[in-house]
Amino acid sequence: MKSFSKMVYPYVIWAAAMIVMPMLMIVLYAFTVKGNSVLTFQFTFDNFIRFFSDPVFPGVLWRSLKLAVITTVICIAIGYPSAYIIAKLKPNSQAMMILLITLPTWINMLVRTYAWRGILSNFPISGEIKVYIGMLYNFLPFMILQIYTSLSKIDPNLIVAAHDLGANNRETFRRVILPLSLPGVVSGITLVFLPAVSSFFIPKLLGGGQYVLIGNLIEDYFISTGDWNFGSAISLIMAIIILISMYITRKLDRKSAEAEAD
């Protein structure tokens, strides 16, 4: 077994070059003054002061978080019952339903969003609603799949046992099925919330350019303005928010694991 541990080295090198190095450069850019010379650094907090001193930028951050939270909540609200119904079907039908749900994801997300733009341009609805529709469409399958996986792993004997012990359907769901399926919900949240908070092409394509989110700001400062330092500062602020939300979801996960152990 020990010899296999060497096989992790390629990944360590990959991670160092492709993940750690770029992260360090973003931190470096975020705390330095703009300039062409890479060798002379001048440290500053100005990029962060600039972000928080104008209410516009925190406003965009707030809007992005709101969009991500609402998207996640609706995904759970639609995704949980769907997954529950699928998990109750016959095995063959289950496989069929899961295939139908994963089918759209075989096509690239960008292409599908372009298609939505064509469809939604026929309806007189606001850019904000269009963005929500695009987000839900793209992220819902992730939520359904996660919840379905944990629901289908529940041993049917547990449900039979709950009924034997006198629990009615509602109690069985509340005290057996729901706690056991929570890990699926938590990983669904991770898979939906994190990409949703940083998404930029869905709002860009569907929002008519009027719906600016934090991801669009970052893109704008890197590509159009060429202000990498401010762009890095915004990226770092977002990274911290993502870390905090991951910490919270992990805590939730642990709680649900404890509930399972009880």
Add this chain to the structure above:
Amino acid sequence: MNSSFVKKVSISLLALSLAACGSSGSGGSGSADTETEGVDAMEAYGCNVINVYNWGEYIGEDVVSNFEELYNAKVNYDMFDSNESMYTKLMGGSSYDLLVPSDYMIERLLMEDMLQKLDLSKIPNISALDPDVVDMQKVYDPTLEYSVPYFHGSVGLVYNTNNVDPAEIEEKGWDILLDEKYKNKVYMYDSQRDSFMIAFKALGYSMNTSDDAEIQAAYEWLRKVHETVSPAYVTDEVIDAMAYPNANDPKDIAVVYSGDAAYIIAENPDMDYIEPKQGTNVWSDGMVIPKNASCPALANEFINFVLTYDSSYDNSITVGYTSSNLEVSEELSTTEFDGIDAYVPRVGYEKDEVFRYNSVLVQKLSDLWNKVKIN
């Protein structure tokens, strides 16, 4: 692309080749002689590959292949979608032999000492350049040694003549963007540079101002536009959206570049183009050779080749932008683009300006432009 447009182009090209045969028989008609004779690039210069970095959809269909054949060379052709993304790529260490940035970006590259002098002895075809375009070039390349104009144009408004009264838009100019009648009927460019240009001009300021009070006033003007007509902020999709309007969401007015307007009007006769009376941004894109080019001699030959009548004609008729080759632009304005004003951008109007590079302003305007777009 629309098949009728392709057909039109190929018929015009056929007509051109016939015309070219005719004129070469008559032995030149007093026009600048812009023929090139091919050489074997490897023998002449010791290298036969050049890396060209140009705007997307900005070159004729056969220009590159004709050059490759004539010089027995290989052209690696890359495309960018904004001056800034091109600059970012250069900063990332990419090496190119030829770039086609806009005026202000050439000014910036010159300031940062990233360009090499052209070998003008290899580019005799600059004699074919439109003198008005050379005048514009003097603003960003005062010695005329570092760049050669490629296309030039202006920024203006394309509008649907069925829904917008030409007399009204002529009278109001940029201020038509403040007319409630056109709520949800307007496209604007999602670009701080173009949008603030419009605001500065509408208010009668210079578009190169760095006066804080004027910038604030321009910001408020754009906010007013945002609140009054609620424009959709788009990029290149505006071309297709105006040429083939969506039946459910047609727009009446769009901010566009003159060359795109020429294409839109050629496709959709309901549309027309104006350069507002308050003045606008006149611009030119030029060919430059970076300092770290690997085969600059051949890049100079390429510039000369682009300036030939045939290449310039091919470029201009395919793309719709105005050629810097005077003979080509005069020919096309009376044939393919006859009656399409957008093909002949305004020159010498005192209120029009060339955009200048100003790094402090860029940052200020970016922040403000984001504020405009955020409700």
